[in-house]
Amino acid sequence: xxxxxxxxxxxxxxxxxxxxxxxxxxxxxxxxxxxxxxxxxxxxxxxxxxxxxxxxxxxxxxxxxxxxxxxxxxxxxxxxxxxxxxxxxxxxxxxxxxxxxxxxxxxxxxxxxxxxxxxxxxxxxxxxxxxxxxxxxxxxxxxxxxxxxxxxxxxxxxxxxxxxxxxxxxxxxxxxxxxxxxxxxxxxxxxxxxxxxxxxxxxxxxxxxxxxxxxxxxxxxxxxxxxxxxxxxxxxxxxxxxxxxxxxxxxxxxxxxxxxxxxxxxxxxxxxxxxxxxxxxxxxxxxxxxxxxxxxxxxxxxxxxxxxxxxxxxxxxxxxxxxxxxxxxxxxxxxxxxxxxxxxxxxxxxxxxxxxxxxxxxxxxxxxxxxxxxxxxxxxxxxxxxxxxxxxx
Ligand SMILES: Cc1cc2nc3c(=O)[nH]c(=O)nc-3n(C[C@H](O)[C@H](O)[C@H](O)COP(=O)(O)OP(=O)(O)OC[C@H]3O[C@@H](n4cnc5c(N)ncnc54)[C@H](O)[C@@H]3O)c2cc1C
Numbered sequence: 163x164x165x166x167x168x169x170x171x172x173x174x175x176x177x178x179x180x181x182x183x184x185x186x187x188x189x190x191x192x193x194x195x196x197x198x199x200x201x202x203x204x205x206x207x208x209x210x211x212x213x214x215x216x217x218x219x220x221x222x223x224x225x226x227x228x229x230x231x232x233x234x235x236x237x238x239x240x241x242x243x244x245x246x247x248x249x250x251x252x253x254x255x256x257x258x259x260x261x262x263x264x265x266x267x268x269x270x271x272x273x274x275x276x277x278x279x280x281x282x283x284x285x286x287x288x289x290x291x292x293x294x295x296x297x298x299x300x301x302x303x304x305x306x307x308x309x310x311x312x313x314x315x316x317x318x319x320x321x322x323x324x325x326x327x328x329x330x331x332x333x334x335x336x337x338x339x340x341x342x343x344x345x346x347x348x349x350x351x352x353x354x355x356x357x358x359x360x361x362x363x364x365x366x367x368x369x370x371x372x373x374x375x376x377x378x379x380x381x382x383x384x385x386x387x388x389x390x391x392x393x394x395x396x397x398x399x400x401x402x403x404x405x406x407x408x409x410x411x412x413x414x415x416x417x418x419x420x421x422x423x424x425x426x427x428x429x430x431x432x433x434x435x436x437x438x439x440x441x442x443x444x445x446x447x448x449x450x451x452x453x454x455x456x457x458x459x460x461x462x463x464x465x466x467x468x469x470x471x472x473x474x475x476x477x478x479x480x481x482x483x484x485x486x487x488x489x490x491x492x493x494x495x496x497x498x499x500x501x502x503x504x505x506x507x508x509x510x511x512x513x514x515x516x517x518x519x520x521x522x523x524x525x526x527x528x529x530x531x532x533x534x535x536x537x538x539x540x541x542x543x544x545x546x547x548x549x550x551x552x553x554x555x
Contacts, residue, residue: 166260166419166457167192170249172241173392174198176206176446177264177424179226182233184454192259194233197251199265201238202284203228208443210287211308212473215315217291222284241265244399246417260457263396263407263415263422264450267389267441272303274364274371279384281308293382296320301370301380303362305332309386310345310474313354323354324378326370328361335388337481337517341505344497348475351500389441391426404428406439411463412456413449421456423449433465434484442470467532480525483507483515483532494524495546502546504528511537511555527551 169185171178174196182194198204206222213219228235236253243250248257269280279290294300298321302309305327316323329335331342332349349356361373369379391406401415402408407422409415409429415422424446428439448466455462472479488507495503497519504524507515512535516528527550531538539555542548 168195168258169193169260169262169457170195170197170256170258171262171264172197172249173264173266173424173426174200174204174235174237175264175266175424176204176224176443177266177450178262179204179224180447180450181262181264181423181453182228182231183226184450185457186231188454188458190454190458194231195236195256195258196228196233197236197239197241197249197253197256199238199240200283200285203235203237205284206443207282210284211281211311211315214284214287215291215294215312216318240395242395244396244401244417244420246400246419258419260419260421262450262453262457263393263401263420263426264424264446265392265395265426267425268392269385270388270390272362272365272385272387274366276365276367276369276383278365279382281312281384281386282389290382290384291319294319294321297322298382299380300324300382300384301326301378302384302386303327303365303370304386304388305329305349305356305358306335306386306388307333307470307472307474309384310349311472312384312386313349314352314474314476317352317354324357324380325349325354326357326360326362326372326378328359330359332356332358337505338485340491341497341517344500344503345474345479347500348477352475389425391428391439393426404437408437411465412461413453413464414456421453423453429464431465432463433467434486436486438468438484440468440470442468444469467529469529477501477520478522479517479519480522481515481517482525482529483513485515488514490540492540492544494544494550495521506538506543508538508540513538513543516550524550 239253331339333342406428452464485507490508492506504518518525538553543553
């Protein structure tokens with residue numbers, strides 16, 4: 163789209179802020195309005211379950227100079243509806259030539275009347291941190307990335323932590339049970355009681371009721387079972403929704419002049435020949451470059467090799483690629499020793515994804531091979547004495 167004079171961005175998280183920054187960096191001189199439901203200026207979420215939760219950090223703000231970006235910023239205001247050319251908000255209607263949807267995602271909650279914490283916003287994190295002190299009994303529902311990171315931080319604060327997970331392995335939904343299972347020992351090593359294969363029926367006052375009828379007492383309960391794209395307000399607007407806002411390879415929605423980026427957008431990937439939606443910081447950081455380019459008339463495409471990281475139980479876990487169509491799994495190093503290893507997925511002999519544990523160099527080299535679509539020799543890839551880049555076969 164060219165000739166936009168007035169751009170409105172909905173959602174003042176990383177993707178929203180980055181969109182404004184990219185527009186200005188590329189010389190956009192028109193007006194920009196940033197509408198965000200939270201009252202806080204844009205901030206970073208990854209530290210909320212890490213350094214902010216342990217108390218090493220209090221403020222994760224992105225330190226954006228909104229004044230020099232010459233953006234009209236409407237914080238504490240929610241978009242409620244959309245029709246071509248007009249965004250409805252609780253502060254009234256706002257007209258636009260182009261609109262960017264970057265409303266992120268909202269945590270899933272479980273049934274039950276009990277006080278149920280979630281961890282998505284800075285306010286969530288600060289309220290939760292204030293409850294976690296030495297001896298506090300904490301039950302985390304969900305052994306995904308955030309559950310694992312929260313358990314790590316809570317142990318550091320001296321809490322007694324139980325993590326209850328419906329699947330047979332931690333992080334199974336993200337990396338599969340075979341790989342996720344090797345992280346289970348990390349919980350025990352940290353003194354966390356990990357209960358696998360135990361779905362929670364409901365959250366009550368001072369505890370959770372399991373599907374099997376068992377009661378677990380806890381002073382604080384946090385539900386960390388995943389998020390849903392924050393797009394309910396778009397129902398009936400004419401913008402196509404499909405696991406979030408459906409966008410094409412250039413991040414354009416089905417409505418003329420409307421784009422989407424970040425956790426709320428499911429984009430068409432030519433690389434993987436399917437629609438994909440990631441909840442990764444890296445996507446919120448880089449997808450706005452493509453949105454801004456598109457708004458200024460350039461036809462750039464967004465088709466990354468996805469990347470994310472997680473810091474848990476003293477380990478840096480990194481994942482690059484996408485293993486959805488992989489047909490072979492190679493272990494590099496011994497996952498049983500717990501400290502440093504990697505899992506590498508191949509498809510037709512090509513490296514397509516890698517998860518590394520405290521092996522940043524392996525991750526970087528794997529990323530290059532994945533981007534280049536290189537085939538590898540499985541035996542060399544499995545040998546930690548051979549550099550990943552030298553496993554090309
Ligand atoms: C605790 C935590 C730890 C994480 N750790 C990692 C990590 O280690 N590695 C990693 O890769 N990723 C991590 N992530 C994920 C990463 O932070 C997200 O992918 C990223 O924040 C997505 O950015 P976004 O701008 O798309 O959405 P968000 O950051 O969710 O921002 C969206 C904003 O839009 C607002 N909004 C929603 N609806 C409306 C509306 N109708 N009107 C106006 N405003 C609205 C929301 O209030 C929110 O402020 C973590 C996330 C969390 C919560």
